[in-house]
Amino acid sequence: MERRHLSDEHGVVTSAVAATEIADESAPIDVPPAVDEIVVLDYGGQYSQLIARRVRELGVFSELLPHHVGAAEVARRRPRGLILSGGPASVHSPGAPRLDPELLELGIPVLGICYGMQLLARELGGTVEAAEVGEYGRSQLTIGEPGVLFAGLPQEQPCWMSHRDTVFSPPPGFTALAASTQSPVAAFESSERGIYGIQFHPEVVHTPYGQEVLTRFLRDVCACAMTWSAASIVEDQIARIREQVGDGHVICGLSGGVDSSVAALLVHRAVGDQLTCVFVDHGLMRKNEGEQVIRTFRDTFHVPLVAVDAEERFLAKLAGVSEPETKRKLIGAEFIRVFEEEAAKLGDAKYLVQGTLYSDVIESGGGTGTATIKSHHNVGGLPDDLEFELIEPLRSLFKDEVRAVGLELGLPERLVWRQPFPGPGLAIRIVGGEATKERLDLLRDADHILQDEIRQAGLYRELWQSFCVLPDVRTVGVQGDERTYGYVVVIRAVTSDDAMTADWARLPYDLLEQIASRMINELRDVNRVVLDITSKPPGTIEWE
């Protein structure tokens, strides 16, 4: 069973919330009852999550469900419309996901995108065939008949395509709206039946009128109110949390990452001092990070906070350990011990706050063989027998929405935009050797210089992560006419959307030079600085 993060920013605080519990399709995420909703059915497309996010950006709450959930499950959400996503299969392949015809009988409008459109075409009697050539990337759309979807939009417009099967004729009774470079029927609709299909991807930025097309579907076809926003869930969540908790006591493992921070603040808004946050400083944090978390929560937000200085305990455990997985396991186990001790001192806490995000819900809930499953090599976890009732106020939100809620709640930008940081912290960035206090301090100082320069260059937010690695290696150098034998610091900076793949960041040479010279001048034991130019794959982001 996969253990879930409390905060994927920091990850150390995790819980063994049964994946099965999250995966249980019959457990809809918390949606305020009066909110208009669009259900997106996931046929395994690369951009399925993005469709749901785009719909939300347009002010309509949206859930992504596996394609096989069944019409009853969709109906239970009482959505105003249904979107069928793209997918990698051919509608003609044996075993390809099929369209459940009952979905078309729910009395709600349906929009098929790419594979979704081909499913509609096939189900309703149109012609779908493999074309001689595929259509991948930028294409040109020519509108013949605007219908509802293209009303008021330019007759010629660029769009993004990714398909080989192609619709050659629309189903009987449907109007072909547009053609593209390689697709005779790139869009069709039957306003009467409330069924629409588009071959291109409106959700990607390379389709400049994509949001306009989606708007027409949401507003003009589904009559959605378009008033939802991530921030609008704050009041609703607060009411829910109050109802769930009553006058009970709540505990929250605070890591300093954006997820646990926002979750903690929401719960504090709801139940005030009934919440106690526990912040375990394992001594493996970045420079000043512990103090920042304590200051923000205790002094600015007046959240009851137990800060445990556990550095010595963790360093004692790590003594003599250089094997990465052993480091992870020891840190995870010790974390649980410290957390349990603090929870026991608080005595009567019955509820535990978890920063589970919607992407975690989707990833563990899919089980469709289509969605990408992220393998968290996450450290440790809170064991099953902790017997807390969970509070998961971010369960319906994507990461960028969590940030919006954080800003709404007044969380400082520094915390809202914090780059992800692994649970085992700096210990897994001392590579091939023991994480001693001396090395951790050196790495912390090097990392501080890097962060400082990257922030000053205005690049911090553009990078998924930027950090230093300290291999347990010394190299020969010469400084001030003397031979030196010092540490090598590695600079690792990557861009990424989700950490599944990453590219090394092309930092400006002048910035790299400034970073390297500061490290060598300011850190006595460092005589060499190198840059990691490995993408993921083949490399991972972290070195251990």
Ligand code: XMP
């Ligand atoms: P890799 O190194 O696998 O990392 O490319 C992907 C992302 O996960 C983070 N990471 C961790 N996070 N506990 C965590 O909470 C861990 O043990 C751990 N290892 C890696 C890493 O920082 C990157 O964002």
